[in-house]
């Protein structure tokens with residue numbers, strides 16, 4: 654009998670931010686197919702006997718093509734395994750979870766999704782910078798910066814340049830100079846705050862507060878290690894007054910959760 658594939662969001666990195674469902678399924682997995690974005694602290698929670706298969710998906714890595722990942726999930730499930738497909742953040746936000754689900758459905762393999770905390774929400778709660786705030790932002794948009802220099806996949810900069818809406822840019826580090834220039838050209842102020850957050854919610858978290866005019870130079874002077882996301886908008890200015898301290902290494906903190914699992 655075919656096994657089942659669970660497309661699970663691992664959240665932004667802190668193991669304490671896994672859902673109970675994600676933790677329970679992870680701890681009973683026979684096979685774990687995981688992105689590099691999944692933090693080492695979370696990978697440490699996989700059961701000792703599980704087969705762990707890294708499939709890339711971090712900046713600079715695409716070690717396994719998406720078609721091959723789809724095939725792998727189908728093969729593992731056809732062999733009768735209980736498969737966890739573990740993704741950073743949420744599987745349905747820039748996660749290609751739905752593409753994998755399509756491949757599983759086409760092959761007649763049962764699957765289920767488990768949501769995760771997406772990086773934007775993790776970064777907001779970790780830094781203390783809200784994504785919406787009365788009087789500063791009435792909404793938020795998540796966009797990928799990956800395509801900023803691809804004319805065929807051009808973003809609608811005019812619609813993105815809305816001072817009342819916070820823009821969270823995923824996968825934008827390589828194109829941030831271009832992104833900032835496009836937003837300025839579309840009418841956003843030069844001094845619009847930009848908060849860059851790397852490795853949000855983990856002991857490796859780093860932040861940089863800048864603005865649209867300076868973000869390119871600031872990143873060139875002080876490169877940030879991937880994964881990085883950018884919170885662009887008036888809310889980012891709250892970092893000056895509302896910033897929370899960086900996450901501390903909490904040795905064994907997740908072990909308490911495991912004990913109750």
Ligand SMILES: C[S@@+](CC[C@H](N)C(=O)[O-])C[C@H]1O[C@@H](n2cnc3c(N)ncnc32)[C@H](O)[C@@H]1O
Pocket residue numbers: 665666690712740741742743744745746747748770771772773775776822823824825850851852853854880881882883
């Ligand atoms: C392929 S997308 C995956 C997004 C993921 N599915 C989510 O919901 O967060 C990868 C991008 O997410 C962002 N990202 C993921 N985890 C992050 C973290 N802990 N801190 C900062 N950015 C992160 C970065 O912009 C990175 O380039």
